[in-house]
Amino acid sequence: MSFPIKALFVDGHYLTNFNKKGDQGGGMENVLRAFLEPKSVAIVGVSRTPNRPGYLIIRNLKEFGFEGEIYPVNPQGGEILGFKVFKSIHELPENIELAVSMVSADDSIEFLESCAAKGIRNVLLVSGGFSESGEIGAKRQREVVRFARRKGIRLMGPNAVGPVNTFNNLVLHFYPLEYLKKGGVSFIAQSGQFCCPVMEFGTSSMHLGVSKSIDLGNCCDIDEAEVMEYLEEDPNTRVIAIYMESIHAGKRFLEVSKRVTQKKPVVVMKTGRTEDGSKTAASHTGAIAVDDTIFDLALRQAGIIRAKDLDEFLELAKIFDCPQIPKGERLAVVTYSGGIGAMVADACGEYGLKLAELSKDTVEKIRPTLPSSAKVSNPLDSFAVGVPLDINNVYRIPLEAFMEDPNVDMVLLCFMVNRLVWRMDFDHILKDLKRIQTKPVVAWVVGDADLVRECTERLEKSEIPVFGSPERATRALGALWKYHFSVLKKAKFE
Amino acid sequence: MSFPIKALFVDGHYLTNFNKKGDQGGGMENVLRAFLEPKSVAIVGVSRTPNRPGYLIIRNLKEFGFEGEIYPVNPQGGEILGFKVFKSIHELPENIELAVSMVSADDSIEFLESCAAKGIRNVLLVSGGFSESGEIGAKRQREVVRFARRKGIRLMGPNAVGPVNTFNNLVLHFYPLEYLKKGGVSFIAQSGQFCCPVMEFGTSSMHLGVSKSIDLGNCCDIDEAEVMEYLEEDPNTRVIAIYMESIHAGKRFLEVSKRVTQKKPVVVMKTGRTEDGSKTAASHTGAIAVDDTIFDLALRQAGIIRAKDLDEFLELAKIFDCPQIPKGERLAVVTYSGGIGAMVADACGEYGLKLAELSKDTVEKIRPTLPSSAKVSNPLDSFAVGVPLDINNVYRIPLEAFMEDPNVDMVLLCFMVNRLVWRMDFDHILKDLKRIQTKPVVAWVVGDADLVRECTERLEKSEIPVFGSPERATRALGALWKYHFSVLKKAKFE
Numbered sequence: 011m012s013f014p015i016k017a018l019f020v021d022g023h024y025l026t027n028f029n030k031k032g033d034q035g036g037g038m039e040n041v042l043r044a045f046l047e048p049k050s051v052a053i054v055g056v057s058r059t060p061n062r063p064g065y066l067i068i069r070n071l072k073e074f075g076f077e078g079e080i081y082p083v084n085p086q087g088g089e090i091l092g093f094k095v096f097k098s099i100h101e102l103p104e105n106i107e108l109a110v111s112m113v114s115a116d117d118s119i120e121f122l123e124s125c126a127a128k129g130i131r132n133v134l135l136v137s138g139g140f141s142e143s144g145e146i147g148a149k150r151q152r153e154v155v156r157f158a159r160r161k162g163i164r165l166m167g168p169n170a171v172g173p174v175n176t177f178n179n180l181v182l183h184f185y186p187l188e189y190l191k192k193g194g195v196s197f198i199a200q201s202g203q204f205c206c207p208v209m210e211f212g213t214s215s216m217h218l219g220v221s222k223s224i225d226l227g228n229c230c231d232i233d234e235a236e237v238m239e240y241l242e243e244d245p246n247t248r249v250i251a252i253y254m255e256s257i258h259a260g261k262r263f264l265e266v267s268k269r270v271t272q273k274k275p276v277v278v279m280k281t282g283r284t285e286d287g288s289k290t291a292a293s294h295t296g297a298i299a300v301d302d303t304i305f306d307l308a309l310r311q312a313g314i315i316r317a318k319d320l321d322e323f324l325e326l327a328k329i330f331d332c333p334q335i336p337k338g339e340r341l342a343v344v345t346y347s348g349g350i351g352a353m354v355a356d357a358c359g360e361y362g363l364k365l366a367e368l369s370k371d372t373v374e375k376i377r378p379t380l381p382s383s384a385k386v387s388n389p390l391d392s393f394a395v396g397v398p399l400d401i402n403n404v405y406r407i408p409l410e411a412f413m414e415d416p417n418v419d420m421v422l423l424c425f426m427v428n429r430l431v432w433r434m435d436f437d438h439i440l441k442d443l444k445r446i447q448t449k450p451v452v453a454w455v456v457g458d459a460d461l462v463r464e465c466t467e468r469l470e471k472s473e474i475p476v477f478g479s480p481e482r483a484t485r486a487l488g489a490l491w492k493y494h495f496s497v498l499k500k501a502k503f504e
Numbered sequence: 505m506s507f508p509i510k511a512l513f514v515d516g517h518y519l520t521n522f523n524k525k526g527d528q529g530g531g532m533e534n535v536l537r538a539f540l541e542p543k544s545v546a547i548v549g550v551s552r553t554p555n556r557p558g559y560l561i562i563r564n565l566k567e568f569g570f571e572g573e574i575y576p577v578n579p580q581g582g583e584i585l586g587f588k589v590f591k592s593i594h595e596l597p598e599n600i601e602l603a604v605s606m607v608s609a610d611d612s613i614e615f616l617e618s619c620a621a622k623g624i625r626n627v628l629l630v631s632g633g634f635s636e637s638g639e640i641g642a643k644r645q646r647e648v649v650r651f652a653r654r655k656g657i658r659l660m661g662p663n664a665v666g667p668v669n670t671f672n673n674l675v676l677h678f679y680p681l682e683y684l685k686k687g688g689v690s691f692i693a694q695s696g697q698f699c700c701p702v703m704e705f706g707t708s709s710m711h712l713g714v715s716k717s718i719d720l721g722n723c724c725d726i727d728e729a730e731v732m733e734y735l736e737e738d739p740n741t742r743v744i745a746i747y748m749e750s751i752h753a754g755k756r757f758l759e760v761s762k763r764v765t766q767k768k769p770v771v772v773m774k775t776g777r778t779e780d781g782s783k784t785a786a787s788h789t790g791a792i793a794v795d796d797t798i799f800d801l802a803l804r805q806a807g808i809i810r811a812k813d814l815d816e817f818l819e820l821a822k823i824f825d826c827p828q829i830p831k832g833e834r835l836a837v838v839t840y841s842g843g844i845g846a847m848v849a850d851a852c853g854e855y856g857l858k859l860a861e862l863s864k865d866t867v868e869k870i871r872p873t874l875p876s877s878a879k880v881s882n883p884l885d886s887f888a889v890g891v892p893l894d895i896n897n898v899y900r901i902p903l904e905a906f907m908e909d910p911n912v913d914m915v916l917l918c919f920m921v922n923r924l925v926w927r928m929d930f931d932h933i934l935k936d937l938k939r940i941q942t943k944p945v946v947a948w949v950v951g952d953a954d955l956v957r958e959c960t961e962r963l964e965k966s967e968i969p970v971f972g973s974p975e976r977a978t979r980a981l982g983a984l985w986k987y988h989f990s991v992l993k994k995a996k997f998e
Contacts, residue, residue, distance in 0.1 A: 061924060188922070188955075189953075199843075200843075201843030203887060204843045207920040207922070211950045211953065214953035214954070255842075281849070282850070283853065284850050285853060286853050286858070287847070287850030288849075290846045290859070319847065319850075319851070319973065319975040320847060320974060320975060321972070321973050347698065348695060348749075348784070349694075349695030349698045349749065352749060352776065352784045353781070353813070355775070355778065355781040356775050356776070356777045356778050357813070358780050359777065359780050360777070365780050365784070383637065389784060394636075397557075426701040427701075428682070428701070429680075429682060431555050456701045456705045458682045458705070459683075459705065460708070462709065478972070479813065481813040
């Protein structure tokens, strides 16, 4: 069945979009490069008052050690955090690649005029007061877009916190980040606050590794499709995770997605799934809601993976940052409890995986690690007949055997940790894994919270992604397999 | 439609069950009292080797400060952790209420004989080597049950870690618990390891408050129904959470459940939902699987709430420990982000809640806390038009208004925390809540992991249950409402 793609042209900002491929000229550099890898950034409307957005944005650039030039602008001049403050855009040196506006929405046209005069062609509008705040703001936004277009200026935002790039330490937003982990996940969001505390939570608590984060705010010019095209070619992006409340330029978004999803997984979380959610989302960004069933179908046709909630969104982003590609759906599990094994088995049924039938070789290798009366099975219940002979080998030896077993495609390790007795020696368990790892290996850790945290950190340091429950680990692996299977399948038939 | 209850008599141990009401004599004290509130406990097969199960069980009793008498037994005599060790059961004082066997399965009959001779009528069999380990073990289990029955001894286990009661500090199991929070959740489990690390994880990381935990192991005599009857009358149990792999004495379990669920919520997690899960569970406890669709229907008819995975199981247990009862399904939300508000709205649609329409009074009370251009809406987006005037009042004033608003039945607070800027002052926010709280209030906290943990602890100390995501918080509240609604509805029509 072919899907009537036109139905998705329901976006209120459609008229103002001019980022179709043709407009840029074929082969032109993606404009996102200027926003994510600028050699120089001017920040207009900075503040010396600690904890004001105009102060925090400079602090973030400094603290994270941005590699480009930083030019704060404020009519008062002086210094901020060791940087010279320019009194006006006019006074700035030539060839500034990107200007960030923290000035009031009312002064936007004037600000853009100065940028145009200075030859600045890329502008991030941080301030709110546009389409998200009613009809007057929406009118203001249309004017700004028209003006920028006439002057050849590309806009990100407005009402956007700004981008992050962990590969040049660009943290161009005013949310005071305390922690950020580098990795292969690139976020695109339409919600100002989404890229800040949620991303910080993801990196600090879930050990999610971020490559880029781009908050498009009201999305008046640069939109998801254009960002995706940049991320498609970005060698540091392994997975694209998009939080959206409405779809902009739907046809092009789906066209681009269809191509990108063949190279990299794209995970989308979109609110407005239910009536209440749809109303709430609309009141937030002033966007028009789209029928969720149609949206869902369109996403699937474009090869996009849709997450139903925040947990799944972050967890899928995390699993797709895993460099190993599963060749099949057969999962091998080491656990400390038959009950947990049964939960994983249930989750396999639910999320499209199968429990691997271990090869004879694997069974023979594992047998000596267990008491003689214990069965070697999958899930492997290491405590089935009492405390195992050597708790660390009970994990290490199966893990190594699974890497060579042609019947195993991926591995889940369930650890019970306890300071008194079963304190895992991960150095021993993971000793040779790095050298021989060819399959995805994930983990779940249970026990006292402090120790769980400690062990999780240790595992994550060895690039074993840890998940919050056995079922969530299985769900993530199921999604990983499904994505690679569908890409493989398409490749075969095309 | 009436359900053919007989179909549930599929339990392999059925012949050995003798805990039907009649057998005990009407009005007799529930035998679980001896297992959960014993005045004296003999532990047979203790060990002086640290970290051996026979050592750890004494350590737990001592460390947690069990209020009853403790009598370790080992042929070598001497002392363990300051307790005199008796050389045999024969040497013990009279009137021991409960004996715990850590002796080998082979010696069980001999052990029971000594108990009978000493007049001990309640026995916990910790050791494995019974029905979970094949036909020889199953035969041994049948012999033990027959013998105990003849001697009038009641059995818990075998292959069970033993019970916990936080109200007399009884921690009668060998898993070295480090942390346990007291509360209203009572667990019943059929999996040895389930009551240990999972419970510890629940209490230490999810702030779940435990009242009792009873691991029934192979469930050869005392079963879920009997435990439920005890917990039904237990004033310190607010919710019963059961982890099961198979159903024992199905008809009676459902009869008892039907009655108990009218007084207290009962949450069940049962593995074997899928084919793989069912096979795995069967190999674990040697129990026969029951068709999951039939099981599911039977649970619903008995008023039991079924959790589909470990997260939901622990989260439902947590929300049902909430003392406030919602009078309707209307949720009021304070959030720092429109995107998060939209997620909660979606979750309301999914989990059977509605967003409350705030009363005029409430709107008037909230308005002064926001910048003049901000809308008072639900979800209340406190950052909609920029940083709020006073971040703490943005939470406190709505929270107090919601308590008086007849249109609001429950509250979800979504906090973004940051050490630099939005450090919440929970003392201020929750100042008067305790005095005026009539409705369930739950929270979600996001930001840097360390600060999230710190704030979560502060909120939990004020008895605001914190959940891991906005959707999980909403799901929990939805289940809370659904339970109370169904009980209220039944009460009306009966």
